[in-house]
Amino acid sequence: MAFYITTPIYYVNAAPHLGHAYTAIAADVLARHHRQRGEDVFFLTGTDEHGEPVALAAEREGVSPQELADRNAERFRALMPRLDVSNDFFIRTTDEGHKVRVQEILQRVHDNGHVYKGTYEGWYCPRCADFKSGNEIGPDDTCPIHGIPLLWEQEENWFFRLSSFQDDLERLFREQPDFVMPRQRYNEALSFITGGLNDISLSRAKLTWGVTVPWDPEHVFYVWFDALLNYVTALGYAREGEDLTEKFWPATYHLIGKDILKFHTVFWPALLLAAGLELPRHVFVHGFLLMRDASGRDFKMSKSLGNVLDPFAIIDTFGPDALRYYCLREVSFGQDGGVSTAGFAARYEGELANELGNLASRTTSMAARYLDGAVPAVDLDEELMAELRPIAGEVAELLDRADLTGALDSAWQAVRRLNRYVEEQAPWNLAKSGDDEALARVLATLVEGLRVVAVLLHPWIPGSSARILDALGATSLDYAGAVPAAGTARTVQRLAPLFPKPEA
Numbered sequence: 001m002a003f004y005i006t007t008p009i010y011y012v013n014a015a016p017h018l019g020h021a022y023t024a025i026a027a028d029v030l031a032r033h034h035r036q037r038g039e040d041v042f043f044l045t046g047t048d049e050h051g052e053p054v055a056l057a058a059e060r061e062g063v064s065p066q067e068l069a070d071r072n073a074e075r076f077r078a079l080m081p082r083l084d085v086s087n088d089f090f091i092r093t094t095d096e097g098h099k100v101r102v103q104e105i106l107q108r109v110h111d112n113g114h115v116y117k118g119t120y121e122g123w124y125c126p127r128c129a130d131f132k133s134g135n136e137i138g139p140d141d142t143c144p145i146h147g148i149p150l151l152w153e154q155e156e157n158w159f160f161r162l163s164s165f166q167d168d169l170e171r172l173f174r175e176q177p178d179f180v181m182p183r184q185r186y187n188e189a190l191s192f193i194t195g196g197l198n199d200i201s202l203s204r205a206k207l208t209w210g211v212t213v214p215w216d217p218e219h220v221f222y223v224w225f226d227a228l229l230n231y232v233t234a235l236g237y238a239r240e241g242e243d244l245t246e247k248f249w250p251a252t253y254h255l256i257g258k259d260i261l262k263f264h265t266v267f268w269p270a271l272l273l274a275a276g277l278e279l280p281r282h283v284f285v286h287g288f289l290l291m292r293d294a295s296g297r298d299f300k301m302s303k304s305l306g307n308v309l310d311p312f313a314i315i316d317t318f319g320p321d322a323l324r325y326y327c328l329r330e331v332s333f334g335q336d337g338g339v340s341t342a343g344f345a346a347r348y349e350g351e352l353a354n355e356l357g358n359l360a361s362r363t364t365s366m367a368a369r370y371l372d373g374a375v376p377a378v379d380l381d382e383e384l385m386a387e388l389r390p391i392a393g394e395v396a397e398l399l400d401r402a403d404l405t406g407a408l409d410s411a412w413q414a415v416r417r418l419n420r421y422v423e424e425q426a427p428w429n430l431a432k433s434g435d436d437e438a439l440a441r442v443l444a445t446l447v448e449g450l451r452v453v454a455v456l457l458h459p460w461i462p463g464s465s466a467r468i469l470d471a472l473g474a475t476s477l478d479y480a481g482a483v484p485a486a487g488t489a490r491t492v493q494r495l496a497p498l499f500p501k502p503e504a
């Protein structure tokens with residue numbers, strides 16, 4: 001089975017911050033989980049390099065757009081391995097392979113009769129690269145997202161006949177209620193559609209930083225059309241000499257933030273219909289990470305307010321797993337929620353170190369101390385195994401709905417249950433009383449439980465999961481192994497703390 005997942009492609013007008021890392025981490029969790037299930041996974045991320053936001057930022061910095069794009073695209077590309085994100089390809093919209101395919105597809109949209117020339121007159125936000133109307137216009141004609149004055153634009157554009165897709169889109173939403181998830185976002189998108197669709201600009205005449213319109217070389221494509229098409233174009237050239245489109249299109253999941261809902265749930269399906277391409281299965285819309293201050297109030301992360309959490313700094317001190325875990329644990333995936341350094345520290349110590357780290361240290365060190373690391377193939381404690389058995393199914397089911405926080409919580413119950421098991425069984429007392437048989441059974445049960453936990457938690461904390469599995473001499477990540485198996489002889493090595501106290 002094929003599973004194709006994408007993140008939005010990131011604007012190269014600024015350096016990456018935690019909000020960008022967030023979507024990439026979330027997509028990675030799903031990609032890794034589906035690989036564990038033996039599916040054929042393709043995971044795409046990349047950078048959005050054309051258009052006004054980038055052209056303006058380059059102008060401010062006194063460099064060419066290409067220079068700015070090269071510099072910042074590299075930062076986004078480098079972020080991925082630092083986050084332990086396992087994308088299969090990194091697309092840049094300045095790639096030749098992307099540009100020719102954008103021209104090809106939009107030429108087809110033109111030839112299919114969905115395009116005409118007209119004059120655009122209205123409000124425009126150069127930071128959003130978005131033409132605004134109705135309630136998208138803030139007080140005093142400002143952009144409600146960026147707070148900057150909107151520009152009154154009047155220019156000759158090629159238009160896309162979005163209005164002619166009104167019925168098709170309404171039908172799509174009726175027939176495929178999980179096209180947009182969660183439900184609240186579905187309702188939001190549908191009400192935008194039923195509110196009546198206007199045709200939209202497909203090209204810009206004023207800009208030069210973009211993909212040239214093949215039938216009118218004085219124009220470049222409006223950046224959102226160029227950008228959205230990345231999800232399709234990448235499949236055409238990601239693998240040298242191979243076209244992956246047949247295998248992976250349509251996408252299983254587009255993950256996006258709530259600020260770009262209209263583009264992905266309204267413009268994008270209409271554009272695909274116009275090009276005669278299949279529609280993605282799901283667009284999942286997540287919320288925003290906000291900065292929580294000491295009094296518990298949440299603020300939008302903003303560079304100008306200087307309150308942006310730097311993912312690189314966190315990774316340097318605590319490693320990628322801690323960041324991945326924290327983001328998906330603290331904020332219920334799909335909703336907005338506050339993050340803070342204090343909250344991070346509390347979960348790092350209270351959950352990662354004291355719950356999982358402690359379980360892994362205790363289990364491996366007791367196996368080393370009491371059994372010399374040689375865990376025998378004995379019958380495991382059936383009562384405990386029966387409690388762990390259903391968790392794999394629950395986690396998979398939650399992830400099938402992209403409930404990344406719920407699934408993490410469900411997997412974490414296994415960690416907590418195993419820690420309670422250690423307390424209940426007190427292996428140190430069994431060792432003292434010389435009940436070797438009971439001791440071997442308890443330790444073998446713990447080792448198998450810890451292995452299950454490491455397989456379950458792999459998508460969220462791949463590095464720690466690998467270290468645990470390595471210490472247990474059981475390296476398979478196959479999801480079948482998320483269900484406990486019968487006792488097996490294993491050589492177990494003592495594990496150094498997974499989540500050590502950071503140097504001050």
Ligand code: MSP
Pocket residue numbers: 007008009010011018019020022023048227228229230255256257258259260287288289290301
């Ligand atoms: N280039 C467009 C996307 C084009 S996709 C065809 C874009 N880029 S962006 O860099 O501004 O944002 C990329 C993603 O990061 C968006 O999904 C956005 O919602 C997400 N985030 C940016 N800041 C965020 C938070 N503070 N919290 C969570 N995600 C946020 O939009």
